[in-house]
Amino acid sequence: xxxVLALSGVVVKELYRRKxxxxxFVLTALITLLxxxxxxxxxxxxxxYLKDICLLLIWVSSLVIAIGTTxxxxxxxxxxxxxxxxLAKPVTxxxxxAGKFLGCWAACxxxxxxxxxxxxxxxxxxxxxxxxxxxxxxxxxHWAVLGVVVALTLLGSVLFTAPSSxxxxxxxxxxxxxxxxxxxxxxxxxxxxxxxSLVYGIYxxxxxxxxxxxxxxxxxxxxxVPWIDWLLAWLYAGVYTVALLFAAWLIFRRKPLxx
Amino acid sequence: MDPIxxxxxxxxxxxxxxxxxxxxxxxxxxVGAGEVFGFLGPNGAGKTTTMxxxxxxxxxxxxxxxxxxxxVRQPIARQRIGYLPELTYYYKFLTAEELLxxxxxxxxxxxxxxxxRIDALLKLVELEHARKRPIKGYSKGMQQRVGxxxxxxxxxxxxxxxxxxxxxxxxxxxxVREIIQRLKNEGKTVFFSSHELxxxxxxxxxxxIIHQGQLQVEGRVADLLQEHHANLEQIFLKIIGYQPETxxxxx
Numbered sequence: 001x002x003x004v005l006a007l008s009g010v011v012v013k014e015l016y017r018r019k020x021x022x023x024x025f026v027l028t029a030l031i032t033l034l035x036x037x038x039x040x041x042x043x044x045x046x047x048x049y050l051k052d053i054c055l056l057l058i059w060v061s062s063l064v065i066a067i068g069t070t071x072x073x074x075x076x077x078x079x080x081x082x083x084x085x086x087l088a089k090p091v092t093x094x095x096x097x098a099g100k101f102l103g104c105w106a107a108c109x110x111x112x113x114x115x116x117x118x119x120x121x122x123x124x125x126x127x128x129x130x131x132x133x134x135x136x137x138x139x140x141x142h143w144a145v146l147g148v149v150v151a152l153t154l155l156g157s158v159l160f161t162a163p164s165s166x167x168x169x170x171x172x173x174x175x176x177x178x179x180x181x182x183x184x185x186x187x188x189x190x191x192x193x194x195x196x197s198l199v200y201g202i203y204x205x206x207x208x209x210x211x212x213x214x215x216x217x218x219x220x221x222x223x224x225v226p227w228i229d230w231l232l233a234w235l236y237a238g239v240y241t242v243a244l245l246f247a248a249w250l251i252f253r254r255k256p257l258x259x
Numbered sequence: 260m261d262p263i264x265x266x267x268x269x270x271x272x273x274x275x276x277x278x279x280x281x282x283x284x285x286x287x288x289x290v291g292a293g294e295v296f297g298f299l300g301p302n303g304a305g306k307t308t309t310m311x312x313x314x315x316x317x318x319x320x321x322x323x324x325x326x327x328x329x330x331v332r333q334p335i336a337r338q339r340i341g342y343l344p345e346l347t348y349y350y351k352f353l354t355a356e357e358l359l360x361x362x363x364x365x366x367x368x369x370x371x372x373x374x375x376r377i378d379a380l381l382k383l384v385e386l387e388h389a390r391k392r393p394i395k396g397y398s399k400g401m402q403q404r405v406g407x408x409x410x411x412x413x414x415x416x417x418x419x420x421x422x423x424x425x426x427x428x429x430x431x432x433x434x435v436r437e438i439i440q441r442l443k444n445e446g447k448t449v450f451f452s453s454h455e456l457x458x459x460x461x462x463x464x465x466x467x468i469i470h471q472g473q474l475q476v477e478g479r480v481a482d483l484l485q486e487h488h489a490n491l492e493q494i495f496l497k498i499i500g501y502q503p504e505t506x507x508x509x510x
Contacts, residue, residue, distance in 0.1 A: 006364035010350060017352040080348040085409055088314045088342035088419070089365050090334045257316040 003091045004099040011103025012110065015069055021111060024061040028115055031057055032122050048219050051123065055215045058115045059142070063174060065111050066146045070104040070153035071167035074252070075160075083257060093253045101154055101245055108146040112139060131217070133224040138214035141230065144237040145212035149174055151244035158252045177209045207240040261328055263417050263448045264290040264313065270321035271308050271472075282308040284472040285322065290465075292416075295439070295449040297463035297480075299456070301499050305472040306452045307345075310421055313450075314342055326417065338366075341410035345422040348402065351395035355386050355405045358394060359412055366413045373412075380408040383438065400431035407438060418442060420451035424458065436462065460484075460491045470499050 015021055032054050074096075077083035086096070116139045124130045152173065156166040184206075188199035211233060216222065271283040283305045290296045300306045311317040312324050315331050329336040349358055356377060363373035381387045384404035389397065394405060403423070410418060423439070424432040436458050439449060443462065453459050459466060460480060467477040475498045476483065480491065487494045 002367045003365045006361050009364075010353070010361055013357070014350070014352050080350075081344055082347060082349060084314070084316065084344040085342055085347060085349075085362075085406070086365075087316060088337055088340065088344075089362065089413075090338045091365055092334050254318075256318070257311070 003089075003095045004102060007091075007096065007099025008103030008106055011069070011073065011100060012107045015065070015107035015111070020068065021065060024064060025111075025114060025118075028054065028057050028061055029118055032119055051219050052215065054119060055218065058112075058119065059213070059215070061115065062108060062112055062142065062146060063149065063171070066104065066108045066149045067153050067167050067170045067174065069107055070100070070150045071157055071170060072163040073100045073104065073154070074157040075163045075166070078161075078257070087257065093255075094249050097154065097158075097245060097249050097252060101150060101241075104150045104154070105143075105147050108150060109143050112143055112146070116142075129221070131221045131224075134214065134217040134222065137225055137230055138218050141212040141214055141233055144234050145209050147241045148207050148209065148237050148244070151241040151248070155244050155248040155251075158248050158255065174209065177206055178213070179210075181206060181208050182210050207237070212237065262289040262325075263292050263294075264288065264296075264326055264450055265328075266309070266313075266322065266324045268322035269309065269312060269319055269324055271305070271312060271317060272320040282472050283312070283469075286469070286472075286474055288467060288474070288477070290448060290450055292448055293446045294465060295443050295463045296451070297459040297466040298450060298452045298469065299454075299459060299466055299495060300452075300469035304469045304499075306469060307421060309469070310419060310452065313419060314340075339413070339416045341413065341415035341418045343403075343406050343410040343418070343420045343423055345425050346399075346403075347406055349394050349405060349409070352393060354391050354393055355381060355397075355408070356390045358405060359408055362409045362412045368413065376412060376414070380411055383411070383441075384408045385434065400427050400434075403427055403431065403435065407435065411442075415447070417448045417450065420449065422452055422454065424453065424455055432458070456490075456492045456495055466491070468495060468498050 031050075034050070074083075077086065083096075087093070116135075120130070120135060149170070153166065153170045156170050157163065160166040160169070181203075184199055184203035188196050188203060191199055214225065217225070266286050266288045269283055269286040269288075270281065273280045273282055286305075286309060288309075298306050298309070308317065312319050313326065313331055315334070315337065318332065324331045326336040327339060331337075350361075353361065359377045359380060360373060363376065368376070378387075381390050384407055386401060386404055386408065389401065394402065397405065403426075407420075407423065410420070420439070424435050427435065432455070439451070439462055442449060449462075463480050465477070465479050466483065468475050476494070478486075483494060484490065487497075489497070
């Protein structure tokens, strides 16, 4: 376990010592501050619209951080040859995968805390009623879905050598799942067999990342999701995360590492 | 006495185009405790491939390899070894101290022991002044020395060094050589590859010369020099089939 924690600690250090995270944060903060200043007009619709933009930006930034950080982990270890002194120690490849996952996921969690913390402070000071429960549920599910994204990107990083190609593919896949995942069953209905069964198969096999998006609950103040549903969503994310990490380990454990 | 490092009929094959290439052919090596063994050969001879198998990076096609009597495919075989790869760019966002602490954690070394060891190692490799500086600002020689420090973090009984002086200036080479000499005096077992045959002749107790995947010669340095009436470089060149006019008289 100490190896896994040591590996994850290095990943977290890497995130907060790189500039890209701060650029994204400053960008989001600027727009959030803009949102705060627009509230002076006392038009709630404008505030909602800007909250929507701000939360969308947090989602995009978090995906960029999750995919960008994870995609370079294993390829950078190979390119800089640090994988060799690492694996020359009593570390299994499963521990490397677990450590990298834990580090990237924790790094994403820290980034989310900063983003949402800032958003909450600004929103709470501008609104009489802030939907705290919905807000906390949204943060929780956002972090859960980032676990799936990190695991998916880690799988990509053991398949593809170049971090840029892996990051691009993962970004397209994740965006596709978020935007089109919910419509796949309707697409299936419009197809004839055997394409219909194939699309249905994909609909049931792929992780439905859009279920984790509770932005509207925060923006419009809808009643909170029942906690049992919230926990089931975590379980659902956990199953996909474990399955993707297992696939990554299956590929990585036999991969010859030649210097 | 049981060997610290042993290979038995070790074979490694690669896919090369449509066919297969044998990188290591029935290699039998035995390195005892406290020995400094020089593993020599021209580029592409199979030295690094052999090291890759010993460190568990590559599975052997045939035969077996053992460290401390444990099959190298088991991670526990690497508990008592230190490894310095050739030209590695360590995590550039970490300082030397953080890097060594990271590797100490991998070995599960308690914090107090790790602190003492990090201090001693940074002193040994003369990087005390740069311990708080990010590695990205280090010269090649400094990177190689921090690499040597990470290889020693667990106080290993066996050190595997892949061309430890490669790419270093004469001063850097001398410093690394001094460290190896010091480790030898402390009774550590060192297995290293190098193209610097002069330093091999000075430091090593025994050498093995591999060519085209096969071990051509193995023995004590003094015995080889006496037997061939030549220096190690001349013996090496003869074994790999290089025969310039100046070597015509070498038996």
